[in-house]
Amino acid sequence: MATNWVEATVIENRQLTDRHYALIFETQLLPFQAGQFVKAQIEVKNDEGELEKFANPYSLINAPEEKHSEIYFNTVPDGKVSNGLAALKAGDTFDVAQPCIGFFVLAQIPDAKHLWMLSTGTGIGPYLSILKTAEAWERFEKIILVHAVPVADELNYSELIEQFAKEHPDQFQFISIVSREDHVDSLKGRIPALIESGELEAKAGLKISADDSHIMLCGNSGLLEDSKAVLKKRGMDRHLNRKPGHISSEKYF
Numbered sequence: 001m002a003t004n005w006v007e008a009t010v011i012e013n014r015q016l017t018d019r020h021y022a023l024i025f026e027t028q029l030l031p032f033q034a035g036q037f038v039k040a041q042i043e044v045k046n047d048e049g050e051l052e053k054f055a056n057p058y059s060l061i062n063a064p065e066e067k068h069s070e071i072y073f074n075t076v077p078d079g080k081v082s083n084g085l086a087a088l089k090a091g092d093t094f095d096v097a098q099p100c101i102g103f104f105v106l107a108q109i110p111d112a113k114h115l116w117m118l119s120t121g122t123g124i125g126p127y128l129s130i131l132k133t134a135e136a137w138e139r140f141e142k143i144i145l146v147h148a149v150p151v152a153d154e155l156n157y158s159e160l161i162e163q164f165a166k167e168h169p170d171q172f173q174f175i176s177i178v179s180r181e182d183h184v185d186s187l188k189g190r191i192p193a194l195i196e197s198g199e200l201e202a203k204a205g206l207k208i209s210a211d212d213s214h215i216m217l218c219g220n221s222g223l224l225e226d227s228k229a230v231l232k233k234r235g236m237d238r239h240l241n242r243k244p245g246h247i248s249s250e251k252y253f
């Protein structure tokens with residue numbers, strides 16, 4: 001399908017930390033699957049000071065049937081799109097590419113008893129969309145959402161996560177990990193090391209095993225590569241349609 005740019009109007013651009021934003025906007029999205037991403041395009045000054053359009057992908061946080069669309073992003077130093085999006089105010093417009101795309105969706109996840117959703121930073125985004133769908137709760141006995149951040153201030157979307165926990169008390173667990181400071185109730189360190197040491201499983205009270213677990217990984221390349229290496233030692237490999245496995249991933253950068 002050809003890419004078609006459509007206009008999006010900002011409803012609210014909520015600054016959550018010094019570098020994190022929840023951008024809520026209205027646009028005409030074609031039907032999409034929870035976990036997919038949208039390409040956002042804005043016109044900003046290039047390095048020569050001329051106006052130029054730049055585009056990058058962002059996962060949708062909203063469920064497919066929700067009226068408003070939402071992305072969760074952080075600014076990166078000198079990043080054209082992220083800083084351009086951060087500067088948007090209610091009523092401003094930008095472009096989004098249609099249709100939404102991506103394979104980090106439940107339709108690509110094989111059946112398993114336990115679904116582990118592991119994320120760093122804004123990589124929690126696609127899971128929030130997926131957890132808003134009925135299918136997630138129908139297909140898996142247990143869902144463990146893991147969010148790793150450098151400082152506790154970046155544990156955003158806690159109200160929504162608490163809502164999932166309230167609605168699915170026996171099925172859902174949320175585990176936060178903070179790497180650069182001590183935080184009550186959070187594990188400290190990095191996801192791959194906490195898998196290797198067994199601390200993540202101890203906190204969940206569940207084993208990660210090739211027999212009954214599927215692992216989703218979303219975030220930076222360090223999370224993806226190092227987790228895959230640790231999981232490989234447990235006989236867990238990348239899931240492909242032509243070669244079923246135990247790990248599905250989405251790399252942000």
Ligand SMILES: Cc1cc2nc3c(=O)[nH]c(=O)nc-3n(C[C@H](O)[C@H](O)[C@H](O)COP(=O)(O)OP(=O)(O)OC[C@H]3O[C@@H](n4cnc5c(N)ncnc54)[C@H](O)[C@@H]3O)c2cc1C
Nearest residue numbers: 056057058059072073074076079080081082122125252253
């Ligand atoms: C499939 C997909 C989905 C994505 N979804 C999201 C999302 O939901 N939220 C989100 O914040 N980002 C997401 N990203 C990253 C996003 O597309 C941009 O790369 C990011 O916002 C930086 O864009 P930029 O134009 O400001 O900077 P660029 O000039 O494109 O990048 C500058 C540098 O920043 C690094 N970088 C990219 N993303 C990050 C980041 N998040 N944190 C730190 N450094 C980074 C890049 O490696 C690059 O070296 C996604 C990427 C992909 C591939």
